[in-house]
Amino acid sequence: MAGDSxxxxxAAGTGQTDSTxxxxxxxxxxxxDEMVFHYQPQVDLETGDLVGxxxxxxxxxxxxxLQPPQRFLRVARKxxxx
Numbered sequence: 417m418a419g420d421s422x423x424x425x426x427a428a429g430t431g432q433t434d435s436t437x438x439x440x441x442x443x444x445x446x447x448x449d450e451m452v453f454h455y456q457p458q459v460d461l462e463t464g465d466l467v468g469x470x471x472x473x474x475x476x477x478x479x480x481x482l483q484p485p486q487r488f489l490r491v492a493r494k495x496x497x498x
Contacts, residue, residue, distance in 0.1 A: 445488070450476045
């Protein structure tokens, strides 16, 4: 994939959908243990107490690096027969 000349990257913050095809298999990131979780604390601003945490998932793609959900969720949501 890294050497595939058909890859298109769109600048961050442009609001454009990146059409970069990732893997043909949706199971690849799971099988390769490429899903990374980041935990964001939730704090009560009045007391400063930790009241929870939000789990943020990223795909650590071998060729494209750390990917936010908007780059891979549309592929993950497709029915398996598509």
